[in-house]
Amino acid sequence: MSDLLLGALALMLIFEGLLPFLSPSAWRTAFQKATEMSDGQIRFLGLCSLLLGLLLLALWR
DSSP states (O other): OHHHHHHHHHHHHHHHHHHHHHOHHHHHHHHHHHHTSOHHHHHHHHHHHHHHHHHHHHHHO
16 A cells, blocks of 8 residues: 555645746746636645545546
């Protein structure tokens, strides 16, 4: 189980690092737009991301 968790963490870090590595200016622009969002908007995006992740995990199993 720990191997699976470590693999999932590694994949998350790879995907998180792709945009800043490939296009730093696009990442900076996206980050600036995120800082201008309200707390409610950020929470909604977080909830959507969480639900999508749970759905993908359920489909994978």
